[in-house]
Amino acid sequence: MAHLLGAEALHLEVPTKVVFDSVTLGVAEGDRIGIVGRNGDGKSSLLMMLAGRREPDGGQVTVRGGTTIGVLDQADVFDEGETVGHAVVGDRPEYEWAGDPRTRDVIAGLVGDLAWDAPVDALSGGQRRRVALARLLVGEWDVLALDEPTNHLDVEAIAWLADHLKRRWPAGQGALLVVTHDRWFLDEVCTDTWEVHDRIVEPFEGGYAAYILQRVERDRQAAAIEQKRQNLARKELAWLRRGAPARTSKPKFRIDAANQLIADVPEVRDKVTLQSMAVQRLGKEVVNLVDAGVAYPSPETAGNGEPEAKTILEDVTWLLAPGERTGILGVNGAGKSTLLGLIAGTVEPTSGRVKRGKTVKVATLTQRLDELEEHLNEPVRVVIGRLRTSFTVGTGSKAQELTPGQLLERMGFTSAQLSTPVKDLSGGQKRRLQLLLILLDQPNVLILDEPTNDLDTDMLAAMEDLLDSWPGTLIVVSHDRYFLERVTDQQYAILDRHLRHLPGGVDEYLKLRAAEDRARERAQDGARERGGTAPGTAGRPEKVDRPRTNVLSGAELRAAEKELASVERKMERLQADAAKARTGLAELDQSDYALLNAEMVKITAIEDEVAALEDRWLELSEQLG
Structure with missing residues (x-):
């Protein structure tokens, strides 16, 4: 994939500590990267340096020529007296922005419930955040750098934003960098995770759940150093695997590996004991x-003046x-x-x-x-x-x-x-x-x-x-x-x-809210047909339905399910072959470098085939929902 931007030997200091020391990394077309880490370890600083908003104390950030970067920081700043409409579309004529499907979708998804002429200064924190997001997302960007985009947003707005970012670019195009503590959002949107800690940036494959799995494996190797952190991560992984929102998005053999890791981890809560203690403390009536x-x-007053x-x-x-x-x-x-x-x-x-x-x-x-x-x-x-x-x-x-x-x-x-x-x-x-x-x-x-x-x-x-x-x-x-x-x-x-x-x-809840929105839109349509305007809708852009994607016919659905099962079987077999081949290396003559190299070439070929099958597994899983 084509390189978009990168950092070489980044060094950053603040008065009390060194934040980064010789950090080198890159962002390519198709990357969807979530940045996690403890407060104060430098997540936002890293994002702003990559976006060109902050100069490092050492090293450099390089950007491919012509690459455009859109930035959302944590402060939603607007000009004094700015209205919602002007903040989002600026001075563009209505025929221009109203004819752009992306702009209409962003407006409907984020600010469709706000009066178009309302002053931004009078809005709540959550409403200002939605306006700031809409202002950014109506633009054309090769890279989006988002710092805590879900702050102040409700679950509906967060779900809409995740869906928009997944659909924003075709596969293999554009790039996303996002700093957020919203773990559902990380899992829904990101395909890679960077953990910022101890003056370095450590990359992990996959979203938050996959990152937790890999971090557990890393921590198991250094149990004496990070025992507390390991136990907490393993407990969280146990909930991820056993709970309703299990979202590792990995093939069966990966899930089996996760289940082995958590085999000795109890359920996150002892519900029977907690219930008994609660009754003792509260009695039966709360x-x-x-x-x-x-x-x-x-x-407002009624007809009688009351x-x-x-x-x-x-x-x-x-x-x-x-x-x-x-x-x-x-x-x-x-x-x-x-x-x-x-x-x-x-x-x-x-x-x-x-x-x-x-x-x-x-x-x-x-x-x-x-x-x-x-x-x-x-x-x-x-x-x-x-x-x-x-x-x-x-x-x-x-x-x-x-x-x-x-x-x-x-x-x-x-x-x-x-x-x-x-x-x-x-x-x-x-x-x-x-x-x-x-x-x-x-x-x-x-x-x-x-x-x-x-x-x-x-x-x-x-x-x-x-x-x-x-x-x-x-x-x-x-x-x-x-x-x-x-x-x-x-x-x-x-x-x-x-x-x-x-x-x-x-x-x-999201389905019920979507049904409410559809019912309101039908009422508005009926009011327009009768020549009136539905209450509270004056001055707002028309809401646009999002296109449905990945809708399969019955035959396509059966074919996809059949192929998915076949891919899983092939991956399990190849994974076993690779493990067997690696075990066999120990039985070979360790001085015969030619033979050892030939065996490693075979093992690498098997693992490459597994990786290709895994990509296909993920594609089929997305199609099947």
Whole structure:
């Protein structure tokens, strides 16, 4: 594949440390690369150097002549007074951009619900992010460099963005570099992963799940050095293989290898023990919502001059059980925060009733950092030590008492950081400290409102590990699909002011939302045919349906399934042949270099054939969905 850009001997320093030391790498046509690593290790710096936005202290970045690079950074900056329409399409005449299928698709997918003339300054953070993405994606770029593109986006916008990036270039063309902590997004979009750590960039084949598998293998070889990290990665791999969202996208023999790696890893949660402990702590009654509804006065008035009531939730019946672990989905403004308020007791229902058990103690991890305000000038060790002298982690025979220092270390704090004032911590460190303060207060009902903000993938895994042993009722609102599916056992959605159970999880929610969109579009079409305009649609570009791809006929489907099975059998046979040949090398005369070289040529040929079959396996898998 043709080379697009590369870096040679990159060196970068900041006042307190060396970030990169002699890093050399390249990006070719067709690459889809996810960049992962701990906060502060240089992911964004690497991306900006490759994109030409930051100069390295040493080495150089080279770009093939004529290559265009589009960049999305973490700050969504717009001109003062900019409108949504002008931000996206600039001064291009309407006939020009409206006639471009890509532009129409981007507008419909990201900003179709926003007023075209609305000032960007008045938008929420999530809306501004969507406008910034739309502004970038309507352009023609050979390389896209995206820094945390899913920040502030809901699950629908993230799913749309993943689909767009997969369809944006033909196979083998264009290149994508993306820094994100959204592990579902990494698995959905990326075919390669770069891990930034210890002043180097280490490449891995495949998306996040494949990266975890390879990292486990690497860590097994250096178990004495990275034992803690290895155990956490193996636990995450176990969930990836056993859980509903198993997304390794690898042939059967690779999956068998993964299953061997996790054979001795227990399930991520001991549900029976956790349920028993939750009942002991909570009793049988937690929080019961019965026909609960919430309505607020609206600025608009009814015909009698009285303020109209705006209904947020209605007829919500939900009996929370001890130890229940539930994820809540819904668009911004659907009523998720109101529902959490009903559970926590900060919002009173205007209809129906809410009943709480006598022993219920609710704690909420909010999107703000209110719990830390009074501790900003105090060292971390003092803040934690003031609450409790120990914290129990695990259940049953595996339960262990941890000191506050040990608990902090488990969540990624170094001994030096224990003496750091809270105000000097990074955003991710404050987020972790906020969660620890809440857990040390021993609530038995825990509400997490967007808990993944500012955390890298390793710290997300550490948080998930901690929550696995927490014996209480857990309610999670998050746009991070991976985290939501990982820490909860079921999902609900707020749709049209009602709470609805989702047996099919996030996939079912996306289908229901798509059905809502289609119903709204039919209503708009009907209004236009009658000569009117559907409410709330004035000034918006017309929504465009995305073309369906990879639709196979019955005969094609059967042929693809048959070929897929044949390819799997061939790969397993060749893999066994290669293993046998490598074992046979030990029995040969080690001084006969000609014979050894001939055998290695045979082994290499077999492995090349396996690689070609694997590519075909992936193509067939994508066709079959």
